[in-house]
Every structure is written in C-alpha cells, then in structure tokens.
Amino acid sequence: MVIDEQIVKDCIAGKRQAQKLLFETFAPVMLGVCMRYCHDRDEAEDILQEAFIKVFQNIHSFRGEGSLAGWIKRVIVNHAINYINKRNKIARHEKIDEIKETEILDFNETVEFPDEYNPALLLKLIQDLPEGYRTVFNLHIFEDYGHKEIAHILGITENTSKTQLFKARRWLKNKIEETRIKKNSK
Amino acid sequence: MGQSTNNNSGPGKNLDELFRDAIGRQEFSPSPKVWKNLNWKLLIRELAHFNFTNVPGLALVSATAGLLIIASMTFWALRPNSSPSTSATTEVPASSVVKPSIQQIISVKPETKPPSMAGKQVAKPLSETKRLTASNNTPVRKPAPAGLIAANTRIENTLTLSSEPKSPGITDQAVTTKRESVATIQAMDPLEFSSFDFTPSVDTISFVRSGEVFKYVRENAAVASFFSANFGIAPEMELYRSGGSTTREFNYWANAEFAYHFSRFSIHTGLGLGYTYDEGIYRMQYRSNDSVSFYKEVVGYYTDPADPSKIIYITRNHSIYDSVTHIADDRTRNRYTYLQVPLLLGYTVFESQKFCLGIEAGPAISFLISDKKALPYIDIPNGRLIQLQDNTPSKQFTNWQLWVKLSIEYQFTRNWGIVVKPYYKYFLTSPSQSGENGSPSAQAFGVDVGIQYLFGRKSHQK
Incomplete structure (x- = not known):
C-alpha cells in the first residue's frame, strides 16, 4: 500500500485515474473493515462506496501527519458508525441486564477454537453479533479505542461500553464453544 | 467470583487476539460495481459543482476563439447576397408582381403642368417632345396594405411634358394612373429602399412608371421606432485582481431585457438574476487524543505444559494517548444570488434583412x-x-459596473430572432469587500445568448 504524495495531490485535484488508483489500493483492506461492522457484503460495499466519496471530498484535509491508510480507515470507521447510527440499530442496554464488575473480571478470555485459521467463520461470528455488541467490540478490539472514546463516539456511558464489550466477548465465546462441541461430537 | 484479574490462564488462545490475528487484516476484493457506482457519483458531484477553474486557460481561450470563428463563418455563409436596389421594380418579389393585361396598357399623354407642382423639383425633365407610354411589360405591384409608407422617404414625381394638346379624357386617366402609382409606391416596404447594406446605397432613385418619372429620396437611414424584448442566459467569467494575484469566479445569469429602438439608436434596460459562488476558506485548529505508543501489561502467566521450566506470560497491549494539536484547512462553497439592472445605449452599425450588428454600452x-x-x-x-x-x-x-456589448441578431421570422451578445464588464465598485491587500479590482467577460421578439417592427422578410 504505497501511495506517493503525487497521487494524493492528483486526488485533491480531482483526477479520476489517481482516485481509481487510491481506491484500488485501499479498497480491499477497507472493505474488510466495513465487513466487520455490517451484516453482509452488500451493506459493506454500500458503506465503502459512500465512505470513499467522503475520502475524496476531504482528502485535502489529510496533512500527512500519519499514514494515509490510517486516515482513510478512520474516515471509513466514522462513516460506518454514522451509517449504523442512522439506522438506529445500536442497542442501548444501559439500564437493563446490568453486569457486575466482578462478573467482567472473572471472565476467562481464553478460548480453544478448533478452527482458528478459518477467518471466514470468525467474521461470520462477528457479523452475527447484535449490533450494539458488534460496534463496541470492533472499536475496542480492532481500532484500539478505549471505553472513554467509545462512549464519546457512540454517545453512551463508559459502563455501557464495558458491558457491551463483556457481552460481546461472552456471546462469542459461547458460540465458539458450541462450534467446538459440535465439531468434537462429529 | 472475587478474582481480581482476568482469568486467562489455561490452554487455548486469548479471544481478542484470536479475532485480531484472524480477521484484523482481512481483505476482500470489492465487486466492480462499487467503483462503477463510485465513479458515477463522483461524476455527478463534479457536474453539480462544476468549476471552470479546473479547465485550463488555453482550453477556454480556444473554445471562445472556436465559437467566434464558427459564428463568423455562419454569418458569412448566411449573409444575404443582395446588392442595393436602384429601382423599384427589381426589388419586387416575383410573387407580388403581375403583368398587366392588354386592357391595362394605357397610353398616357403627360400633363403639361410644370414639374414643380408635385413638390420638389428633383428630376431633370425629360424631353418635352417625347411621348412616353407605359411599357406593356412594366411590373405592377399588387396593392399592399396602406400605412406602410416609408418614414424616411419622400416621393416626388415629375410628369413628362408634352407639347401636344391634351384631351380631357386622357388627362383624367393619367391623373388616376398617377394616383394609383403613388399609392403603389407608398405601399412598398420602406426597407426596400432603406436597408443598411455594406455596399453604398443610393439616396436617390428615379424610375419611370406609367409615363411618370418618380424619384425616391432617402433623407435619413432611419427606420420606424419600435420595441423589442429578449430573454437570455449568460455564463460569465469574473476576474478579481488583488495583491498581484488573479482569481476567477463563474457567474450564471438569466436576463430579461427590453429595448426601445429609434433610428439607429436604442435604449436597453431590464432585469438579470444571477447565480455565483466562491470558496469559503476556513482554518481549523483542533486538539485530539492520538495514540502515540503502547505498552504491554502482564495479566497472567502459566508454566509451559511441554516444558515446566518455562513460564509463559499472558500480556495485553495498552495504547498510550497524548494530546496533539492539528491545523487543517477546509474549503467550502458559498452561493450568492444577484439582481442586476442595466441601462445601456445601443447603436446599430449594420443591418440587413436578417442580420443586425450593433454595440451597446x-x-x-x-x-x-x-x-x-x-x-x-x-x-x-x-x-x-x-x-x-x-x-x-x-x-x-451593491456594486456598479460599466458594460460594453457587441450585439449580433439574426431574425428567423418576421418578429422572432436570436441574439448573441458577447460582453465585457468593468466593476466601478468591487463586488468583494476590502481585504488585506485592499479592495480587489474586478472585471468580467461573458456571452448572453437568447431569443428576441420585435414589437411592431415590420420586418422585410415574408
């Protein structure tokens, strides 16, 4: 993913060939990001498409202070979250099903995954996560956001963020266990 | 319960790492339709916010030159290939000319009245002894509606003199014929004798009709006064010069213009509704918590089942954030709507049956x-x-401007025509307020293209 400065300048100037090159370079990785936030590929491609329009609209604000890939990824993630927010599908479980702090601490994060080299299956598990769990899980695990930041981005409290993350992990672990049991029983 | 740390010990893999390693860098090839749709949306967006500043200056100049060349070639190709008429009969369209029947052929005994009786003495009297008769192939115009007498012409007639005694019957007949001839001439379209052609037209036209010598005298090359209205659109390029740099803006006008024409002059006024835009320039300074590093925290350990002498530590990464100041520029698009009211004086430089060339300022x-x-x-x-x-x-x-327009008109029907007006504007007061480099000077170039309707003007075209 080497994009030189000239291509960025050409994208700012609106040159289509440069825009296409930028798209072809980053689209595969960014589609992977979008896939984690959506239920299916069609939805992910919609988000990718809209997010790249934002990328081209605002690429002039990229100051070169970090990697271009990181900047694009941030735009993609922001757009994905906005997209989800618009659909209003983020579950708000702040008052229900309170999780005790000790319950979170006792959670054993270690899992035995029988087919850990099957990324498609793992992606499917993430896509099957409830919307709210999935967003928090993605932001925390893949984008390295802390709970404070997640709370700010999603407009929830830090405790909610922690709870959602715990539930996501527990949900995933249960699913993995089920998969493992099914496989062993065969 | 009651444990103070996450219990990650035991065989298997940390859940977070499992997902991060497996799908953190997963790639998918997007389907071709994604770029296709994206390309289409970008194109629509560009068209909606088309910016002429992306067009090279050479291309703009070439396009303008090309348009002028095409307009010139069209003009010369369609230019009427007529020379000015020097006689009334050659101007008469074939459809409006009838041959007199044999009964209409008359023999006129000219009156003995002195020529001065019919107004100015303008023609040299023909030979007194000569007896003139109307030729049987003399064209006669069909009677046209009255009231079309040329405003700028004066008809004088001089009867040939004869020494022969006149008979009362013949005299009456001659007088009647003379009146008919005068009426016929009066019915002629004034533009037949007063059109403004490149070739010099004669001011005096003499001809013989029904035994009489008539003379047309064109006093002034003026036509009757009339009103006109036109509606057009005008793309315009505006140039600002400030502090040694020049910036361009593009305006789009919809104009409704009314004009009063008298002689070769005209007064133009109207209303124009204009749309323009410029760039909003913003500088943002913001501070964000950015991940600048990370550290590993040991959250557990266990002895390696394969080698009990080894201890395996379970760690997790913690990002370190710091507050970083950023400066970013953002450019937006500001949209403006203007109303303009011109007051222009026009002058017709050249006019033919279909074309008219003039200037306005x-x-x-x-x-x-x-x-x-x-x-x-x-x-x-x-x-x-x-x-x-x-x-x-x-x-x-508000801002004041001085305009200069070149007006090119083409009448494709009696009253309807198209008009193309390349123009130049000089801004007496700048449209923009003073900045660091003072008030910017501005000027603009544009082309107004529209349709025109003439009220009351009787065009030459049938």
Missing part, C-alpha cells in the same frame, strides 16, 4: 439578494476544536 447596478454560506466540514473524532478562522472575503451588497 452603459452602466449597470447589481444587488446581492441572498447568500448561502456553507459551514466547514468538521469531523474530529476523539478531539476538540480550539479555533475556527473564517478567511472568506465578504461580498458587497
């Missing part, structure tokens, strides 16, 4: 009637805005 005033300023795009995740600086130059509410 005069002052105009523009009013800013609405402005829509777009807000900058501020997307600062995990940060806060410190300062937002607006460097967009403000627009004046």
